[in-house]
Amino acid sequence: MNNPDHSVNAGTQDQDPEETMDAGSNVEIEFDTDDSIGREGVANVNPDSQEIDPEDIQRLVNELDGLVERLKATSPGYTPPPYSPQRLIRLLESNIDRFSPEFSSRILEILRSSINEDLIDPDTWKGTWYMLNYYLDYQGDKLKRRLSGEYETDEWGLDPEFLDTIRPIFDFLYKKYWRVATTGMENVPEEGRALLVSNHSGQIPWDGTMIGNAVLNEHINARLVRGLYSNKFPSLPFLSSFLVKVGQTLALEENGIRLLEQEELVLVFPEGMKGISKLFKDRYQLARFGRGGFVRMALKTGAPIIPISVVGAEETYITLRHTPAITKLTGLPFPPISLRWPWFGPLGLVPLPTKWYIDIGAPIPVDQYGPEGAQNLILVSQLTNQVRNVIQKMIYERLTIRQSIFFG
Amino acid sequence: MVKEKVILVTGVANEWGGRLAAELLARSRMRMADATAVSEHDGANPYHVIGVDVEPLEEDIEGLDFIQVDIRNPSLPELLKSENVDTVCHLNFKHSYHRSEQAFDFNVLGTMKVLGACNDAGVKKVVMKSSTSVYGAHPGNPAFLTEKHPLRGSKNYGYTRDLVEIASFCSGYCSQPTEMLLTILRFPNIIGTTVDTPMVRYLSKRPVPVLLGFDPMMQIVHESDVIESLVIAVENERPGIFNVAAEGALPLRRIIGLAGRIPVPIFHPFAYIASDVVSTARLPIDRAAPIEWDYLRYPWVADVTNMRTEMHFEPKYTAEETLREFKRHQKLSRYDDDRSTVTGDEDYLREIIKLRSELKVRELNSREDAQYE
Numbered sequence: 001m002n003n004p005d006h007s008v009n010a011g012t013q014d015q016d017p018e019e020t021m022d023a024g025s026n027v028e029i030e031f032d033t034d035d036s037i038g039r040e041g042v043a044n045v046n047p048d049s050q051e052i053d054p055e056d057i058q059r060l061v062n063e064l065d066g067l068v069e070r071l072k073a074t075s076p077g078y079t080p081p082p083y084s085p086q087r088l089i090r091l092l093e094s095n096i097d098r099f100s101p102e103f104s105s106r107i108l109e110i111l112r113s114s115i116n117e118d119l120i121d122p123d124t125w126k127g128t129w130y131m132l133n134y135y136l137d138y139q140g141d142k143l144k145r146r147l148s149g150e151y152e153t154d155e156w157g158l159d160p161e162f163l164d165t166i167r168p169i170f171d172f173l174y175k176k177y178w179r180v181a182t183t184g185m186e187n188v189p190e191e192g193r194a195l196l197v198s199n200h201s202g203q204i205p206w207d208g209t210m211i212g213n214a215v216l217n218e219h220i221n222a223r224l225v226r227g228l229y230s231n232k233f234p235s236l237p238f239l240s241s242f243l244v245k246v247g248q249t250l251a252l253e254e255n256g257i258r259l260l261e262q263e264e265l266v267l268v269f270p271e272g273m274k275g276i277s278k279l280f281k282d283r284y285q286l287a288r289f290g291r292g293g294f295v296r297m298a299l300k301t302g303a304p305i306i307p308i309s310v311v312g313a314e315e316t317y318i319t320l321r322h323t324p325a326i327t328k329l330t331g332l333p334f335p336p337i338s339l340r341w342p343w344f345g346p347l348g349l350v351p352l353p354t355k356w357y358i359d360i361g362a363p364i365p366v367d368q369y370g371p372e373g374a375q376n377l378i379l380v381s382q383l384t385n386q387v388r389n390v391i392q393k394m395i396y397e398r399l400t401i402r403q404s405i406f407f408g
Numbered sequence: 409m410v411k412e413k414v415i416l417v418t419g420v421a422n423e424w425g426g427r428l429a430a431e432l433l434a435r436s437r438m439r440m441a442d443a444t445a446v447s448e449h450d451g452a453n454p455y456h457v458i459g460v461d462v463e464p465l466e467e468d469i470e471g472l473d474f475i476q477v478d479i480r481n482p483s484l485p486e487l488l489k490s491e492n493v494d495t496v497c498h499l500n501f502k503h504s505y506h507r508s509e510q511a512f513d514f515n516v517l518g519t520m521k522v523l524g525a526c527n528d529a530g531v532k533k534v535v536m537k538s539s540t541s542v543y544g545a546h547p548g549n550p551a552f553l554t555e556k557h558p559l560r561g562s563k564n565y566g567y568t569r570d571l572v573e574i575a576s577f578c579s580g581y582c583s584q585p586t587e588m589l590l591t592i593l594r595f596p597n598i599i600g601t602t603v604d605t606p607m608v609r610y611l612s613k614r615p616v617p618v619l620l621g622f623d624p625m626m627q628i629v630h631e632s633d634v635i636e637s638l639v640i641a642v643e644n645e646r647p648g649i650f651n652v653a654a655e656g657a658l659p660l661r662r663i664i665g666l667a668g669r670i671p672v673p674i675f676h677p678f679a680y681i682a683s684d685v686v687s688t689a690r691l692p693i694d695r696a697a698p699i700e701w702d703y704l705r706y707p708w709v710a711d712v713t714n715m716r717t718e719m720h721f722e723p724k725y726t727a728e729e730t731l732r733e734f735k736r737h738q739k740l741s742r743y744d745d746d747r748s749t750v751t752g753d754e755d756y757l758r759e760i761i762k763l764r765s766e767l768k769v770r771e772l773n774s775r776e777d778a779q780y781e
Contacts, residue, residue: 149665149731155657156551157625234547234706237621237676244625244659254550 156259158224158247166246167216173206174213177353178312181408182214184360187306190221193260194363195298196267197387198308199286199395200275203335206351207313208248211267214358226259227267228252253293260301268294270384277322277336283314284395292384295366299374302367305387309394312356315405317341355408357398361390412456415642416493418479418522419500420459423603424537426469428497428638429457433471435639441767458491461500479518488529495533495642496526504566506690515570516577523581526588533589535641537634540596540627540651541568542575545706551625552711555594555649562700564687579649589647593637596653596710599730600631601737611667611734618660620673624707625657630725630733637721650719651710654727660704666731668738676705 092107099107118124145151146161153159174180188194198211212225227243228251234240249255251268259266269275274287298305318339335341341348364387366373373379402408415432419425436455459465459474475487479500488496498519504511519536526534543553544560561572575592582590597607607628610616629652637652664671679701685691715721725733 147665147670148668149658149662151662153659153662155625157623157657157659159659231548237619239621241621241623241659244623249551250548252548252550254552254554258552 154247156226156247156249157244159245162245163224163247167213170209170213171217174210174217178210178356179408180210180214180312180356180358182218182358182360184362185214185218187360187362188215188219188223188265189304189363191223191263193263193301193303194265194306195256195260195294195303196225196265196306196308196360197294197391198267198269198310199284199314199391200269200271201278201283201310201314201316202351203276203317203319203338203341204349204351205269205276206316207310208267208269210313210356211308211310211358212246215265223265225265225267228256228269230273232273251293253297256294256297257300260297260303266297266303268297270294270388278314278319279322279336280315280318280320280338284311284399286388286392286395289384289388292380295380295383295387296374298366299369299380299383300371302371304363304365304367305383306363307361307387307390307394309359309361309391309398310356311359311395311398311402312354312405315354316351318352352406354405357402357408359394359398361394364390412454413495414456414458414491414493415495415497416458416460416488416491417497417499418460419498420469420472420474421461421463421465422499422501424634424638425459425461425497425499426465426467427635428499428642429459429472430469431635431639432457432642433469437471441770458493480514480521484521484525485528488525488531493529493531495535496522496531497535497638497642498522499537499638501537501567501570506687507564507566507569511566512570512573515567516573519574520577523578523590527586531588533591533642533645535591535638536574536578536593537638538571538575538592538594539568540594540653540708540710541565541703542572542594543708543710544568545624545700545702545708547706549707551707552709553651554711555651555714562702565700568700575649589645591641591646592649593641594649594651594710595629595634596627596651596708597629598631598634599628599734601734603631608734611664611669612738614669615672616664616669617679618664618671618673619676619679619701619705622676622705623659623661624705625709626660626663626707627653627657627709628663628727628730629654629723630730633723633725636724637715637719640719640721646719648714648718650715650721651712652715652719652721652723653710653712654723654725654730655712656727657707657709658727658731663727663731666728666735668735676701 089111092111097104151159151161188196196211198207201207208227208229212227215225216222224247227248229243229248231250233243234250243249249259251272256266256268270289270293271287272290278285278287295305297303319336320339321337323336335349338348364383366383369376369379417425417429417432420429432455436457440454457472459469459472460477460479461474462476462478464476465472465474477484477487479498487493500518500522502511502514523534525531540553542559542561543549543557544562546560550557559572559575561568563569578590578592598605599607599611633652633654640646658666661671683701
């Protein structure tokens with residue numbers, strides 16, 4: 001059906017000799033598969049194209065219809081050639097002059113953007129190959145180096161290379177998962193010792209990692225926080241070596257004092273295990289602050305105490321009930337019954353994506369009491385209470401501003 | 409006439425006693441030579457070293473006055489008195505992995521007898537070698553154990569148990585008013601190319617067993633630093649208990665890596681069961697598992713601040729250097745044992761030639777001085 005239309009079209013444009021040539025070539029391409037018939041048709045039209053009367057057109061149409069009939073008769077199995085990009089491109093190439101300039105440039109643009117020239121360029125593949133080789137070499141070297149012990153560790157066991165490797169995971173949790181908002185970073189000293197004291201929560205204590213991440217990411221000097229962890233952890237495989245590798249150490253007074261004397265930032269959770277095992281109904285109510293060991297550490301070293309409140313972490317697990325019986329029977333640490341554990345299996349141990357706030361309060365100086373203040377039990381208990389009250393107040397302040405658990 | 413300082417070293421047939429005696433004698437000779445050269449007889453302090461051991465010496469030590477006797481001999485005070493012994497260096501301990509009454513008798517009662525005899529005979533100073541394993545490996549250990557930390561060493565490992573007994577006995581002894589100076593040096597795992605210690609045996613295994621998921625911090629010390637610190641304790645007055653270790657504690661896997669070995673992790677409950685089986689069946693544990701698993705699971709790193717500030721001793725080798733040397737040696741010994749000893753001998757001979765020529769020059773000088781006088 002297209003054929004008669006086309007020939008008519010060609011006929012009307014035949015006044016211009018150049019266009020005639022083009023039209024001829026077009027037809028030639030279109031009839032690619034049946035050359036002889038195409039040429040015949042063109043030959044019929046071209047000689048008497050000076051003036052066209054409707055009769056001629058009618059005659060031509062009839063002739064073309066006849067041609068179509070003949071075509072059908074000679075090759076009954078004829079089907080149009082299948083679609084292929086090359087064909088389409090050739091078709092467009094040959095017809096592009098017929099389009100308006102804007103339209104043709106648009107088509108060219110579309111074609112250009114659909115074909116990425118870089119992929120055709122052999123240099124791209126060479127470059128990719130080099131990069132891949134380099135990467136494999138680097139990773140192989142790293143593995144070899146790690147196996148032969150050629151990496152740095154400090155006397156506490158901190159492995160900076162390992163820390164760099166795992167940081168993206170904690171960055172994700174910090175930025176995307178809990179969307180932690182940290183305020184008061186200026187209260188953390190640029191250098192020198194300081195004792196960070198925070199509330200503790202969550203069945204799995206993520207709050208320590210997030211405070212560490214906050215100071216590492218947002219502090220001017222990107223300082224490393226040395227957390228003091230519970231004495232339940234050293235006998236657990238993997239966790240114990242992980243904690244040591246990221247620069248944490250066991251919560252003992254002598255460890256804390258030694259770290260503070262080395263001008264480090266030390267993070268303590270005086271609530272300890274009582275904070276982690278808090279029930280949901282007791283959230284944001286600070287538990288007893290240990291026996292004041294952290295105050296003695298600060299007094300002995302003259303390190304300022306920096307109170308920190310973490311809001312949002314206490315809702316990551318909804319703890320309903322403790323199960324000391326199971327722990328006693330199996331001897332393994334069994335997480336307490338929560339809204340999701342053990343009903344949903346391991347999924348119940350995934351923390352909820354609440355919105356977190358870490359507020360760092362103004363430092364409480366203790367160096368005016370001197371190291372002998374550590375022997376004064378009254379002073380120690382007074383300071384312990386003071387720090388506890390400051391943190392509790394900071395938590396309440398944040399809770400009054402907060403609109404939603406999940407969106408802040 | 410120069411007054412000789414008489415030093416009695418027990419356990420000269422074992423490697424530490426023998427090496428200490430040899431080192432003291434070598435220094436004595438050097439000082440004598442120095443003193444004769446500059447005619448400063450007061451400053452010189454040559455040693456008369458008496459060696460004591462139950463077992464005969466495997467190799468003769470030049471200049472050593474060897475007496476083959478058990479330290480538990482009741483006449484030990486008389487020997488000390490008659491020889492006018494100034495300093496006793498007690499290094500005679502029996503190494504046993506299992507609890508053994510015989511070893512306990514020898515180690516603990518032997519030490520008691522030696523200390524008692526020294527006190528009776530008016531010996532001025534006693535130096536003893538101990539181990540930081542007496543603190544024990546526990547999950548609640550601080551990252552750095554000071555000398556005052558309670559001793560909670562393993563009760564299963566025979567040698568450690570004996571050392572804990574000795575240490576508690578000695579601390580009782582120290583609290584009594586006495587004129588005798590007692591120095592106890594506590595060493596962590598000793599590593600060296602010429603010694604055979606539990607840690608060397610452990611690192612010579614291939615592959616080296618470790619506990620899955622545990623990588624405790626560990627301390628080591630070089631063999632020559634052990635001898636050096638003992639010599640310092642003998643030559644100077646440094647009473648007290650000191651932890652002596654190389655600079656820097658390293659994670660266990662790094663130690664194994666630096667020693668050129670590959671760690672093979674074992675799930676810890678299985679490891680404990682296996683070692684229980686070994687200890688109940690009294691299998692030769694030194695080949696199966698050289699150290700108690702707790703010592704590969706929890707940290708037992710000692711604080712060496714007092715070693716620097718009070719004992720004024722600075723180890724020559726850091727932990728990394730010690731391990732690199734160990735690795736080099738292990739690699740060489742794998743290929744050709746003889747050649748490495750030959751090159752070692754060559755260096756040794758060169759050293760001797762140098763020393764002897766120096767001595768000759770000095771002797772000549774002193775003779776000339778004497779002639780002019």
